[in-house]
Amino acid sequence: MSDSPVIEARAARPGFDRPVLGPLSLAVPGGARWALTGPNGSGKSLLLKCLTGQARVHGGRLTTAPGTRISLLAQDHPRPYPWPLSGHDWFRAMGTRVPEHPRIRALLRRRLDQLSGGQWQLLRLASVLAPVEAADRDTGRPHLVLLDEPANHLDAEVRADAVELITALPASATLVMTSHDDELLGTLGVERHPLQDYLDAHD
Numbered sequence: 001m002s003d004s005p006v007i008e009a010r011a012a013r014p015g016f017d018r019p020v021l022g023p024l025s026l027a028v029p030g031g032a033r034w035a036l037t038g039p040n041g042s043g044k045s046l047l048l049k050c051l052t053g054q055a056r057v058h059g060g061r062l063t064t065a066p067g068t069r070i071s072l073l074a075q076d077h078p079r080p081y082p083w084p085l086s087g088h089d090w091f092r093a094m095g096t097r098v099p100e101h102p103r104i105r106a107l108l109r110r111r112l113d114q115l116s117g118g119q120w121q122l123l124r125l126a127s128v129l130a131p132v133e134a135a136d137r138d139t140g141r142p143h144l145v146l147l148d149e150p151a152n153h154l155d156a157e158v159r160a161d162a163v164e165l166i167t168a169l170p171a172s173a174t175l176v177m178t179s180h181d182d183e184l185l186g187t188l189g190v191e192r193h194p195l196q197d198y199l200d201a202h203d
Contacts, residue, residue: 002030006068006142006174007051011060011200014043014050019058021046026198030065030142033190034176042195044178045075048146067141073128075148079112079120086111087123099130103161118155122162125150129165132173145169147177151184163187 005027013019021043028034036044049055050062052072064070080090087108091098098108104126107119115123125147132143147166154162166188169175179185185192 001032004030004065006030006032006065006144007063007176009060009062009198012050012057012062013059014046014055014062015058016055021199023060023200024062024195024198025060025200026193028174028176030174031171032174032176033188034174035185035188035190035192036176036178036195037180037185037192038195040180044195045148047195048072048148048176048178051144051146064144065142069141069143071128071132071143071145073125073147073150075152077124079115084111084113087115090123091127094127096127097130099126099165101126101161101165103158116155116157117153118158121150121153122158122165125162125165129169132169143170143173145173145175147175147179149178149180151179151181159184 007026007028009024009026011023011025013022014024015021024047036047038044046055050057051064052070087110090112091108098105104123107115107123112120129145132145150162150166163184175190177190
């Protein structure tokens with residue numbers, strides 16, 4: 001783990017049209033495995049959206065290390081209907097490398113509209129994580145992986161595969177995830193960080 005932060009917030013006030021969270025101050029070191037925890041609506045997903053430019057910071061600052069690559073698994077992502085795409089078609093359209101994983105390769109041969117919710121979530125997770133391993137060869141740029149509730153829709157059939165994909169992340173990559181799934185967090189062995197601990201109530 002690096003001493004240099006990949007994410008740094010100083011009195012940041014995330015929001016959309018107006019600030020709805022903060023002031024928030026934290027530093028996530030490179031190579032960390034963090035899980036942001038807290039109740040629904042506490043701002044965990046909002047923070048991830050700020051890091052990807054989908055939400056704004058209205059005061060203070062929220063920065064990532066120079067040159068950081070960011071990969072995001074959003075909480076919800078509809079399938080590309082109405083086109084009868086296979087998993088291979090979808091990966092090819094995104095320019096994503098196909099991972100060396102037996103279940104993923106089997107799912108890629110099927111049409112997306114014929115997958116279960118858990119199978120679709122597993123493919124989405126693979127599409128986010130597969131480029132990280134390839135990019136790890138570019139040692140000059142840190143890689144930040146953001147997973148927003150990755151256990152959503154996962155069933156028993158694919159849950160172990162999802163854990164395998166996440167734990168296979170290169171040590172140099174930084175993982176920040178949100179989850180209410182205590183069993184998943186325990187299996188992954190990530191550090192749990194309640195978001196409330198980083199809010200300054202005295203500002």
